[in-house]
Amino acid sequence: MAKRKAKNVYFTPEPDWIKIKSITDTALREKAYQDVQYFVRTEVADKKKIQICRDWIKTNSGWSSDEINTILKCPDWAFGATASVFFIFKKVGYIPQSTLDHVEKRKFEWISQGEKVIVEKAAKAEKAPKKVISIQERMKEQVTDLCGDFEYFLDQLVERKTAIKDFDPYKAMQIHIPEIKGPHAKIIKNEFDMGYNEAKEVLAWEDEDLKEAYSNFDIKMRKAFVQYYELINTACDTIIQTKATTRKARAPKARSKEKIVSKLKCQINDSTLGIASVPLSDVVYANEVWVYNTKTRKIGVYKATNIDPKNLQRHGTGIMVKGTTLVDFNEKESVQKTLRKPPEQIKDFVNTGKLKCKKSFETIKTTATKMNGRFNDNTIILQTF
Numbered sequence: 001m002a003k004r005k006a007k008n009v010y011f012t013p014e015p016d017w018i019k020i021k022s023i024t025d026t027a028l029r030e031k032a033y034q035d036v037q038y039f040v041r042t043e044v045a046d047k048k049k050i051q052i053c054r055d056w057i058k059t060n061s062g063w064s065s066d067e068i069n070t071i072l073k074c075p076d077w078a079f080g081a082t083a084s085v086f087f088i089f090k091k092v093g094y095i096p097q098s099t100l101d102h103v104e105k106r107k108f109e110w111i112s113q114g115e116k117v118i119v120e121k122a123a124k125a126e127k128a129p130k131k132v133i134s135i136q137e138r139m140k141e142q143v144t145d146l147c148g149d150f151e152y153f154l155d156q157l158v159e160r161k162t163a164i165k166d167f168d169p170y171k172a173m174q175i176h177i178p179e180i181k182g183p184h185a186k187i188i189k190n191e192f193d194m195g196y197n198e199a200k201e202v203l204a205w206e207d208e209d210l211k212e213a214y215s216n217f218d219i220k221m222r223k224a225f226v227q228y229y230e231l232i233n234t235a236c237d238t239i240i241q242t243k244a245t246t247r248k249a250r251a252p253k254a255r256s257k258e259k260i261v262s263k264l265k266c267q268i269n270d271s272t273l274g275i276a277s278v279p280l281s282d283v284v285y286a287n288e289v290w291v292y293n294t295k296t297r298k299i300g301v302y303k304a305t306n307i308d309p310k311n312l313q314r315h316g317t318g319i320m321v322k323g324t325t326l327v328d329f330n331e332k333e334s335v336q337k338t339l340r341k342p343p344e345q346i347k348d349f350v351n352t353g354k355l356k357c358k359k360s361f362e363t364i365k366t367t368a369t370k371m372n373g374r375f376n377d378n379t380i381i382l383q384t385f
Helices: 017-021 026-035 037-043 046-059 065-071 080-092 097-127 135-158 169-175 182-191 193-204 208-213 219-248 255-260 342-349 354-363
Strands: 288-293 298-303 320-322 325-327 335-338 379-384
Touching: 017 080, 026 037, 026 080, 026 097, 037 080, 046 065, 046 080, 065 097, 080 097, 135 169, 135 182, 135 219, 169 219, 182 193, 182 219, 193 208, 193 219, 288 342, 298 342, 298 354, 342 354, 342 379
Parallel strands: none
Antiparallel strands: 288 298, 288 379, 298 335, 320 325
16 A cells, blocks of 8 residues: 655755755765765655665666666665665766765675575465455555555645645546445545544644644645545545445336436535435435535425424325426425535535434524425435435
8 A cells, every 4th residue: 555655844954956966076076975875864765765776776777687687686675775875866966986886896795685585585486375365455456556646746735836726536536447436435535544634733733743844834735735635535435425325226126116216317426525316216205305406505305295294194105206306295394595614514414314404404594495396417315214
């Protein structure tokens, strides 16, 4: 699973790489290399340095392909402090001759270590049974690249090379191959959960250690930092909710019920709120239908005419559908109100009970208006009872 990339927050002042790159004198170059060693060893992650080291061996070393292939078999620890040389090279574009001589000496050590690894792996391959990858591990592998893309965006955001408005994780998950399903979305959400908690602490700006680590974050960046994770969570919730409602939809026993809702329109989901419509067929014969219009921000409830509002006793078949319109609902009891803060208020009407919906609706202070029974492409069917 891809890990969140380290942020550009250093405790030791970063060298002026542009100035060092412009040095042409041989002696001064060697001195510059020695002067920046402490920063590279203490501030740059070993994993990053070692990857750059491996890249240099492949593309810049000039060694034979057999030597390169053998050396690249070495474990990361084999490259040790020498990896710092290549990080500096990537920054300034040159390596002093004395340092290159040292690398040549290490070359033979790496070849020896690589050959040892090859022999050991061959011996293990003969004895060890083939590892069976679990479904969970396979799903993690399938979302690794996507998580990496999200993390790369965060790096760009921190470096002020992009804006939070350009981040659309839901769209990225929609076009991803293989298809991102509910279990994938849960894995992605869990992957970023720790970062989300840290971002909220950064926004609160109370912890002294975090203040020091994120001293380059102004209030705008701290808010964008939290919003970045909230967009990922909302996208994941949308997919989880959409897949769950689609999965639980059952084929109706009577074909006529499917025909009844064939012309009824609704909005499948809303990625900005993390909500999705329940199956259309659930509307037929329901006693209550809770709906939300994403365009007008109005939430409302349709109550069947066969329900006595005092004792909730059922006396008939329930709400019916005719074309694109609901019929057989109580026009007096079926009302709607406008939500002032949909992202906060809509949660009280998703995956909750009938009584919870009723109490939450009563707390909304806006004026209630009558429902007309018409559905359209902006209608989310939140719940039915």
